[in-house]
Amino acid sequence: MIYKAYMLCIKVFKILVMPRKNKLDSSLGVMEFFFDNSDFKSFTYRKFVDIFNRNQYDWKIPATRTARQVLDFLIKREKVLEYKILDNYNETKILYSWKIEDEYTIMSGLKSNSYYAYYSALFLHQLTLQIPKTIYLNFEHNRSINIDNNESSLTQEKIDKTFKGSQRKSSLTFSFNDKKIILTNGKFTDKLGVIRRINNNQCFEYTNLERTMIDIAVRPVYAGGVFEVLEAFKIAKERLNIEMLFSYLEELNFIYPYHQVIGFYLEKAGYNSAVFELFKREMNFDFYLTYDIRRMEYSDTWMLYYPKGI
Numbered sequence: 001m002i003y004k005a006y007m008l009c010i011k012v013f014k015i016l017v018m019p020r021k022n023k024l025d026s027s028l029g030v031m032e033f034f035f036d037n038s039d040f041k042s043f044t045y046r047k048f049v050d051i052f053n054r055n056q057y058d059w060k061i062p063a064t065r066t067a068r069q070v071l072d073f074l075i076k077r078e079k080v081l082e083y084k085i086l087d088n089y090n091e092t093k094i095l096y097s098w099k100i101e102d103e104y105t106i107m108s109g110l111k112s113n114s115y116y117a118y119y120s121a122l123f124l125h126q127l128t129l130q131i132p133k134t135i136y137l138n139f140e141h142n143r144s145i146n147i148d149n150n151e152s153s154l155t156q157e158k159i160d161k162t163f164k165g166s167q168r169k170s171s172l173t174f175s176f177n178d179k180k181i182i183l184t185n186g187k188f189t190d191k192l193g194v195i196r197r198i199n200n201n202q203c204f205e206y207t208n209l210e211r212t213m214i215d216i217a218v219r220p221v222y223a224g225g226v227f228e229v230l231e232a233f234k235i236a237k238e239r240l241n242i243e244m245l246f247s248y249l250e251e252l253n254f255i256y257p258y259h260q261v262i263g264f265y266l267e268k269a270g271y272n273s274a275v276f277e278l279f280k281r282e283m284n285f286d287f288y289l290t291y292d293i294r295r296m297e298y299s300d301t302w303m304l305y306y307p308k309g310i
Helices: 002-017 025-036 045-055 067-076 103-108 118-124 156-163 209-218 226-235 242-252 258-268 273-279
Strands: 080-087 092-098 134-140 173-176 179-186 194-198 203-207 296-299 304-307
Touching: 045 067, 045 092, 067 080, 092 103, 103 134, 103 173, 103 179, 103 203, 118 134, 118 203, 118 209, 203 209, 209 226, 209 242, 209 258, 226 258, 242 258, 242 273, 258 273, 258 304
Parallel strands: 134 179
Antiparallel strands: 080 092, 080 173, 173 179, 194 203, 296 304
């Protein structure tokens, strides 16, 4: 009798004191394997819901469990970390990361299939000594969007009118810790020249050196201006693969003659003439190094207007 009472007390104690095992614990291992081996480590709640809906069966999650419950379980188990980010209306969004606290990894989850570009890529390639407070995260237009790249539609009048105005800038901005994030929406390139940095502490994508140099030549407003771009070309001299850069430029097929811009930068940065001669292909128009140049000079070699003093 005493023994039965003792065993009953033990059972009640276990019920009241011992933590009840979550039924999701049996699925934790397979979820860990999935995220440990995934190509991304940061995501929004919407992205997590999409992942959950596609993998619930494989993860052996009961049909009664929701994506929110599973995410809360992973947060409680300290597998997923939460971070607050503010949009340009000062409204809070939540980003989640899988076991990683690196800022670049976290911020990359703001937009699916995005990658760091422009000044952010310059920094990641160690082409600037500045520690940027403004981060450029790019996502591409949909493949189906038809952009007219027919050079036959280009006229000198159109070029002059466009480049005498200001360059358009993205208004999609966010803030995270002490950093401002500018979300840019670039042309569809199928991630041409985009590479991945992945290790135990980081997981994100960014443009390689050659693609970065093209991007900052095309959009200097996202790279600190033309003087900063020129400095980057100087620093990259021993590392830049000119043939690859030229190949990318051909594949990107811009309507504007950006080969004149890049050739100008290469010459000004002191590259060998055999290098920049590659960019002296057919030149049919006077072009501009950047937008809205107030005091300008002209390069006969490159048929290019550029800011005085560069």
